[in-house]
Amino acid sequence: MFSRTTLARALALPIEHSSARSASTTFRACLHQATSTTTTTTSQPEAPLSATPRAQTSIPIQQPRFLTSSNSIPQTRADVPLNKQPVAPTFDAPLKVSQSLLELLPNLTSQKPHFITAHLHDRPYLLTAGDQLRLPFLMPKVKSGDILRFNRASVLGSRDFTLKGGAQYLDERLFECRVRVMGFESEPLRITEKTKRRRRHVQKVTSKHRYTILRVMDVKVKTAEELLEEGAVVVESADSAANVELKA
Amino acid sequence: MMFKPSSPLLSGLLWKIPWRLSAPQKARQRKRLRGVDRVVDTVSAALERNGFTTKSVERWYAEMPREEEMLPKDKYTIFDKKEKKYRKGIHKLPKWTRVSQRVNPPGF
């Protein structure tokens, strides 16, 4: 049995005498073959390498389509599709719930109070009814007294049960989370003094962040009857977007 | 005692490059090699589908081994004529994370 190096050397040495450029390339191919025969006989590697896709060999990747309200391709920063804007959603397909979810849902709905992990701009906020929430930004185009609905949640739960969305958010028709805008706050004006080198001048940078104060009016998980009343379709198991779990 | 006598503390400016790569460094090196393989595969597959051929891609496939075909010796070390066993760590190569250095002189 040859070791790897001796085999490579045995293949390499006869060609080494010719010093042309082409010879070196053929030699490289040779070396490469020698190593491949000694290390792996199959050309396709097994599990750990296939974890990262080797290459894209099939059809070109389909790019997502974002259409603005006027059904055109977004060009400027002002063109934002409706599903990325804070507007009330419209549904064209009914909500799909699995049989197991319908069976387990009464456990969750009967146990109050509920909490929700609502996501605003993909930031999670853990809320229950009666909470006061101070958002770290000034919410645009709202006034105090407005009622908002939070419609992106990853977790709904009570003391003993949780409803998890898994990879994506829970369907917004499973729950109601209302908050009222209480008002706006601001921090005291901050002045940071900045100095540049070799310059007898102090630059004063001011900042005054504004916050939105909200109060959570209610966090309600809809019961199975309400879901069916609103036109939810019972499907077998796989398509349902949520699963109820019993906490330990 | 806080002071631990070591050569940088005793003699001032002294930088040392470790003589071999650590395990995470080797893992990242493999990841980078695979990333380059993936870019070349994507480019060649796209060209093939559109009916083009490119010399640089063909030359890459003719000369360069893939990450899984390479020996560990070639992944983490390179040839150096001034070293005792003609090998030094690949991290001694300038810009080693951003250049493709896969084949070494014949016999070494």
Added chain:
Amino acid sequence: MSSYFRITLMRSAIGLPRRTHDVLKALGLKKRMATVFHPVSPSVAGNIMKVKELVEVQEVDRRLTKQEVHLERKPDPGYYVEKRAGTELRECRRA
């Protein structure tokens, strides 16, 4: 059917030869994480091969606008206004 290369600059070319910088400039990649689209052609492929250690490449079916690339990572707002304060007040008065 024509397809496009979607090229994203993952590693900067700081400290690399002048030629590498020029290739990135030719591809239109000015800063890290910048994404450009080019039709599949041998000349673009040659450019990619010059900077293959610095970029990530996908073959895609169409070219996206800058705003569409931005929208890919824009999260949902997660809220909407259900009822304005004024309408609620008017409802109360009417009742």
